[in-house]
Structures are given as C-alpha cells and as structure tokens.
Amino acid sequence: MSVAAGPIGSAESAFDRRRRRMGGVFAVLCAAATLVGVAALGVLLVDVVIDGLPRLDRAFLTSFASRIPERAGVKAALVGSVWTLSLTALIAFPVSVAAAIYLEEYAPRSWVTKAIQTNIANLAGVPSIVYGILGLALFVRTLGFERSILSGALTLSLLIMPVIIMAAQEAIRAVPSTIREAAYGLGATRWQVVSSQVVPMALPGILTGTILALSRAVGETAPLIMVGAVGFIAFTPRGVMDEFTVLPLQIYSWISRPQEEFRRLAAAGIIVLLALLLTMNAVAIILRNRAQRHS
Amino acid sequence: MKEGLIGGALFACAAASTLVTVGVVLVLLRETTAFFSEVSIVEFLTGTRWEPLFQDRHFGVLPLLTGSILVAGGAGVIAVPLGLLTAIFLSEYASRRLREILKPVLEVLAGIPTVVYGYFALTFVTPLLRVVFPQTDIFNAASASIVVGIMIIPTVSSLSEDALRAVPSALREGAYGLGATKLEVSTRVVVPAALSGVIASFLLAISRAVGETMAVTIAAGNLANLTLNPLESIQTMTAYIVQASLGDTPQGTLVFRTLFAVAMTLFLITLAMNVLSQWILARYREEYQ
Numbered sequence: 389m390s391v392a393a394g395p396i397g398s399a400e401s402a403f404d405r406r407r408r409r410m411g412g413v414f415a416v417l418c419a420a421a422t423l424v425g426v427a428a429l430g431v432l433l434v435d436v437v438i439d440g441l442p443r444l445d446r447a448f449l450t451s452f453a454s455r456i457p458e459r460a461g462v463k464a465a466l467v468g469s470v471w472t473l474s475l476t477a478l479i480a481f482p483v484s485v486a487a488a489i490y491l492e493e494y495a496p497r498s499w500v501t502k503a504i505q506t507n508i509a510n511l512a513g514v515p516s517i518v519y520g521i522l523g524l525a526l527f528v529r530t531l532g533f534e535r536s537i538l539s540g541a542l543t544l545s546l547l548i549m550p551v552i553i554m555a556a557q558e559a560i561r562a563v564p565s566t567i568r569e570a571a572y573g574l575g576a577t578r579w580q581v582v583s584s585q586v587v588p589m590a591l592p593g594i595l596t597g598t599i600l601a602l603s604r605a606v607g608e609t610a611p612l613i614m615v616g617a618v619g620f621i622a623f624t625p626r627g628v629m630d631e632f633t634v635l636p637l638q639i640y641s642w643i644s645r646p647q648e649e650f651r652r653l654a655a656a657g658i659i660v661l662l663a664l665l666l667t668m669n670a671v672a673i674i675l676r677n678r679a680q681r682h683s
Numbered sequence: 684m685k686e687g688l689i690g691g692a693l694f695a696c697a698a699a700s701t702l703v704t705v706g707v708v709l710v711l712l713r714e715t716t717a718f719f720s721e722v723s724i725v726e727f728l729t730g731t732r733w734e735p736l737f738q739d740r741h742f743g744v745l746p747l748l749t750g751s752i753l754v755a756g757g758a759g760v761i762a763v764p765l766g767l768l769t770a771i772f773l774s775e776y777a778s779r780r781l782r783e784i785l786k787p788v789l790e791v792l793a794g795i796p797t798v799v800y801g802y803f804a805l806t807f808v809t810p811l812l813r814v815v816f817p818q819t820d821i822f823n824a825a826s827a828s829i830v831v832g833i834m835i836i837p838t839v840s841s842l843s844e845d846a847l848r849a850v851p852s853a854l855r856e857g858a859y860g861l862g863a864t865k866l867e868v869s870t871r872v873v874v875p876a877a878l879s880g881v882i883a884s885f886l887l888a889i890s891r892a893v894g895e896t897m898a899v900t901i902a903a904g905n906l907a908n909l910t911l912n913p914l915e916s917i918q919t920m921t922a923y924i925v926q927a928s929l930g931d932t933p934q935g936t937l938v939f940r941t942l943f944a945v946a947m948t949l950f951l952i953t954l955a956m957n958v959l960s961q962w963i964l965a966r967y968r969e970e971y972q
Binding site: 418422507514520521526550636641 | 788799942
C-alpha cells in the first residue's frame with residue numbers, strides 16, 4: 389500500500405499521509421465496535437454470576453417458591469420449563485418438518501406456495517407478545533384450555549414453528565439432488581425417496597435448527613404471561629392441564645420485587661436458565677459437528 | 684392413493700402456517716372493532732393521555748407509541764453504528780480464524796433471554812446512569828434503550844455481514860488497483876454495493892426493538908408518560924400489554940379490549956417494517972454473477 393507515493397515520487401504527500409492515518413483510525417474504530425458487543429456480553433455474565441452464585445446451592449434447585457427469600461427455590465419453575473419445552477417440541481417438531489418437506493419436495497411452483505413461503509417469513513418477524521395475545525384468545529378462552537401447560541406449549545409452538553420450518557427447509561435443500569435421482573431411478577415413489585433418503589440425510593440439520601428454536605422458547609416470558617402462567621406456584625405439574633410457571637417467569641417475578649434478597653434469587657435463577665440454554669446449545673453443536681463429519 | 688394422502692397431509696401442515704396469520708388477524712380485528720365501537724379511533728390515535736384504568740378514562744395511544752419509539756430509536760442509535768462497524772470489521776478486516784471466534788460470541792448476545800437483559804438493565808445499567816445523571820428515574824427509557832441496543836447488535840451485524848461478503852471481490856480489487864485505502868474500499872465501494880442488505884438489517888433490528896417486551900417492561904417502567912426525555916419513566920406498547928394482562932382483566936370489558944387495540948397497533952407497525960425490509964431486499968438487490 390505504501391507504494392502509493394505522491395506526485396513527485398519520493399516523499400509521501402500530505403494528502404496520502406492523511407488518507408493512511410484515517411484508514412488506521414477507521415480500522416481501530418471497527419475493532420472497537422466489535423469489542424463493545426463482546427465486552428457487553430462479558431460484563432452481563434460477570435454481573436449475573438457475582439450476584440447469583442452465592443445464592444446457588446442444592447436447596448435452591450429443590451425448593452419451591454416462597455415468601456421468605458432464604459427458603460425460596462426454582463423447583464416448580466425448572467420442572468415447569470421442562471414440561472412446557474417437551475410438549476412444545478412434541479407439537480412443533482412434526483408439524484414443522486412436515487411443512488418443510490412439503491415446501492421443498494412436494495410443492496408445485498405456484499402462487500399458493502409462494503404465498504405460504506412469504507407468510508412463514510413474515511410470521512418469524514411477529515413480536516412474541518402478539519403470539520401471546522393469540523394464545524390467550526384462542527387456547528385459553530375459545531378452546532377452554534385455561535391457564536395450562538397445554539395452552540403455553542401450543543402458544544410457544546406457534547411462535548417457533550416458522551423458525552424450525554425455515555431451518556428444516558435449508559437442511560433438506562442441502563441434500564444433493566443426485567441422491568433423489570438415484571432413488572427415483574430404482575423405482576422408488578416420492579414418499580419412499582423423502583422418508584428413506586432425504587429426511588435421514590437432513591436430520592442432523594433439522595435437529596440442530598429445532599434445538600436452537602427450542603432454546604428460544606425456553607427463554608420466552610411475555611407470551612406465557614399472556615396465557616396466564618403465574619410467578620408463584622408451589623407444586624410440580626402432574627399433567628398438561630395443570631397450572632404452571634417457567635424459569636424466566638419465576639425470574640421476572642423475583643426481579644419485580646424491590647427487596648435485595650429477591651434480586652439475588654433472580655440472579656441465581658438466571659444462572660440456572662443460562663446453564664439450561666448452554667446445555668441445549670452444546671447438544672446442537674455436537675449434532676452439527678457429527679453431521680459435518682459424516683457428509 | 685397412499686402417495687396422494689401423504690402429499691395432502693404434508694400440504695395441510697404447510698397451509699396451517701397461513702391459518703396462524705389468519706388467526707392473529709381475526710382475533711385482533713374482532714376485539715379491536717369492539718374497542719372502536721366504544722372509543723373513537725380519532726381519540727385513540729391523537730389523544731395524549733393513556734389512562735384506561737382510572738375513573739376518568741382516556742384512551743390516547745400516543746404516550747405508549749412515543750414510549751416504544753423512544754426505546755426503539757435509542758436502541759437503533761446504539762445498534763446501527765456498532766452493528767455496521769462490527770459487520771465491516773468481520774467482513775473486511777478480521778482474519779478467518781478471528782471471525783470464526785467472534786461470530787458465535789456475538790450470536791450469544793441474541794440468544795440470551797430478554798428477561799436477563801431486563802435484570803442487567805435494572806441492576807447494572809441504571810445505577811451506572813444514575814452516577815452520571817443523578818436525576819435519572821429508577822425506571823427509565825435510556826436504560827431499556829441501551830440493553831435493547833446491545834440485544835439487537837447481532838441482528839444488524841450478522842445480516843449486514845452476509846450482505847457485505849456477498850459483494851464480489853473483483854469490485855474490491857478494482858478499487859485497490861486504483862490506489863484506494865481499505866477505509867475507502869469499505870465505505871465507498873463495499874457498503875454502497877451492499878446497501879439494500881444493510882438497510883434491510885437495520886429495519887429488521889428496529890422492528891425487533893419495537894416488539895421487545897420483557898427487558899423494556901422491567902427497565903423502562905409502567906408510567907404512560909408522553910415525554911421524549913430518556914431519563915424519565917415511560918411505558919411502551921408491549922409493557923402496557925404485559926401490565927394489563929398481569930392484573931385480572933375480565934373478558935369483554937373495555938380494558939380487556941385495549942390489549943387488542945394496542946397489540947393491533949404493534950402488529951401493524953412491526954409488519955410494515957418487516958415487509959418494507961423484504962421489499963428493499965427484493966427490489967434493490969444488486970445481482971453479481
């Protein structure tokens with residue numbers, strides 16, 4: 389770069405020197421901006437760990453919520469999160485994968501297909517609280533599921549289905565068409581091609597996308613407030629029609645109290661929530677790596 | 684026969700996604716029209732007081748709308764420059780190895796639950812703000828703006844970076860050949876060539892900030908206050924929806940319907956921004972072969 393000399397050819401002109409200096413300043417500026425994001429993440433995590441770690445012990449995981457902060461724990465919320473998440477996965481996964489298979493393998497190139505595709509992209513951008521409103525009106529009130537795990541899981545399913553569909557489509561699209569052609573050449577029907585060739589090959593990608601979408605669902609609070617999950621529950625659910633709470637909601641209910649002790653409980657709850665998220669993401673990464681090794 | 688049945692079942696699953704949209708629109712429309720049969724749409728859109736729970740009720744959405752715009756605008760002021768500079772750094776300056784480390788770290792920012800950002804705003808950002816500006820309210824728009832801004836940095840940076848990296852290297856090499864510095868290549872060649880993708884990422888990020896709920900509810904407060912002062916307590920549209928649904932609001936009452944009227948406003952604003960961003964992408968995409 390330094391070859392770009394001034395008009396005389398010997399010394400660098402003042403104009404070029406200024407350009408070079410500006411370039412240096414800009415490079416530092418870009419690096420600094422990147423660091424702001426990374427540093428913010430670091431500060432956030434350190435802040436939460438300092439506040440919450442002293443409060444985190446075995447009793448915290450095995451106790452129910454309580455008015456007395458020293459006795460309170462996340463048992464109901466943790467179990468509630470696992471219930472809600474499992475039911476959400478059971479509902480959202482099959483429907484989303486079926487939709488993705490249709491769009492990639494069956495759909496004709498028509499305006500209907502295009503409309504469905506555009507609609508899915510738009511649904512992914514709808515704020516989660518609007519899904520909460522839909523859940524409240526449809527599942528809680530109209531269908532009469534009340535403030536149950538079922539209402540919550542159905543609402544979260546609607547919220548994450550567009551994300552799973554788009555991830556699954558991408559995974560299916562990545563299966564080479566030679567595989568399909570070979571199977572068709574052997575006389576397989578379309579469903580045989582899809583079910584025994586395409587889906588098994590795309591499965592790791594589909595699962596990764598699903599886990600990432602579920603890890604979004606596990607942190608969602610607002611839509612579950614709308615469908616009536618409550619912050620104070622002193623029992624673990626026994627069925628899908630039971631009332632429930634989830635980790636982020638328990639955390640929110642602790643944050644909303646002014647006392648310092650509850651703030652520390654909230655921080656400890658956040659550590660549990662982040663640990664759950666970390667585990668889910670680790671599983672997703674392992675699945676992805678395994679898929680990359682096999683292909 | 685069996686093939687046809689399977690195809691039909693798969694189509695039903697795909698078509699079900701359209702039903703979700705129809706459901707959202709129908710639910711919102713039903714209660715919103717009921718709301719507007721009691722409150723005039725002019726009062727809703729131009730009224731400057733939002734006091735649905737008081738004896739003397741007022742249903743002017745402007746304080747909530749200003750609250751949302753204040754928080755989303757502030758978040759944009761933080762995330763747009765930081766996100767774009769980050770994207771330029773990752774796409775033009777960083778080595779491949781550095782990029783592979785930094786990208787997942789930044790993605791984590793987008794994956795952290797918003798209730799955690801709320802906690803961070805309340806227990807870390809607000810006390811810091813109060814050191815600098817002692818008159819800051821405990822609940823304030825600035826603190827919410829800052830954490831929402833951090834939260835949407837990855838939306839701007841990763842989508843912009845995709846757009847920047849899609850610019851063919853021949854364009855860069857041409858500019859370098861003319862003696863341009865890296866700064867000049869980045870800001871006068873690469874960013875303009877990727878402008879549609881960059882602007883679309885801004886719009887998507889701001890639309891996310893408008894719809895953001897928990898961090899804003901926790902940090903910015905629940906006072907429907909028509910102000911542009913970021914150090915004051917305010918209420919956004921999303922925070923109102925949470926506040927009203929936490930209390931016991933019986934179905935069929937006017938207060939219950941305000942939820943839907945506000946949600947409809949929120950839905951239309953975010954939808955418009957998302958559609959605009961997709962339109963810009965489709966309309967102004969530069970095709971490089």
